[in-house]
Structures are given as structure tokens and as C-alpha cells.
Amino acid sequence: MTPRPFFIAVLSGLALAACENGTALTPDIAALREPDIVQADSAIAPPGAAPGTCWGRAVSPAVIETVTEQIMVQPPEVLADGTVLSPAIYRSETHQRIVRERRETWFETPCEAAWTEDFTASVQRALKVRGHYYGAITGRRDKRTRAAIRRYQKEQELDSAILSLEAARQLGLIAVRREEN
Secondary structure, three states, X not given: OOOOHHHHHHHHHHHHHOEEOOEEOOOOHHHHOOOOOEEOOOOOOOXXXXXXXXXXXXXXXXXXXXXXEEEEEEOOEEOOOOOEEEOOEEEEEEEEXXXXXXXXXXXEEOOHHHOOHHHHHHHHHHHHHOOOOOOOOOOOOOHHHHHHHHHHHHOOOOOOOXXXXXXXXXXXXXXXXXOOO
């Protein structure tokens, strides 16, 4: 049985609908697991957080490497002319070592009250101009917006979908504090 042209056209259309701006819409699972923004007044806020500030947390897991080595148990027996009477005997030893320790990074972030529809739309526009946001400007902090925030911040070595205050300043969305003379 051969597929009908209409059926092929429908499947092709569905495949194309899954792409936007040439980028496949893959789910950002990490963005869905992102912890909430924490108020400084909360019991789980970082130590020394100033009252009224808000914080995000990024946790990077430890990187563990498994190494297998061959250990010589008995050396080979070799005659002076090079004849091998008995080959060497080895045993395998496997052990794990931590390449990079688990890290927990706290960073200041705009509080929930700042996340108005207009602010979110500004975040989307700023990330779209920089090539990180691919959707329509909706003003909703949805999974596309969180994925774009993560892509942008990953360039600054912060793997989080919670917008840091520093990233918001770099995007021109929050005023930069000036030093007083």
C-alpha cells in the first residue's frame, strides 16, 4: 500500500509546524524544574540576604568519572633470548572520582512584583534581539521565555531560567546603581 499524497502533505505540514525560525521547539525540561524565587525574609533564603531582596538558586550537580585501570599482578617470565614462558597477569580495578564538586549558587533576582506583563514583554524583546528568544512577544513568563533566559545566562556561566539581577542590568531592564561620591 503506497501513502497518499494528501497524507504526506499533512505529515510534512505538522513537521514544519514544529519548527519556528528554523529552530525545532524542543522542551526545556530544566526550565520546568526551576525553583521559585525566594524572598530574603524566607527561611530558605541565603545567609546575609538583605531584607526585601529576592534570590534565585542554581544547583549544578557533581561530575563523577569512572576510571578502570589494569594493574599488573605478576610480571611476565621472559628468557634472555626473548622467549615468553608465561605472560603477565593483570587485574582490573574500577574506581570513581569526583571531577567537579556539586555547587549551589545564590544570585539576586528581580522580585515577583517586578514581573509585570510589560516587564516580561521587555525581557522577551531584549532576548529576541540577542537571538535567544524565538517566540511571539506575549508578556507571559512561559517555558519559551524561561528557556531563552537560560540560554542567555548560560553565556555568563549561570545555568538558570530565573533571571538574575545582573543579567537584567546587562539587558538594560533594571537601572544600574551609581556610586555616590
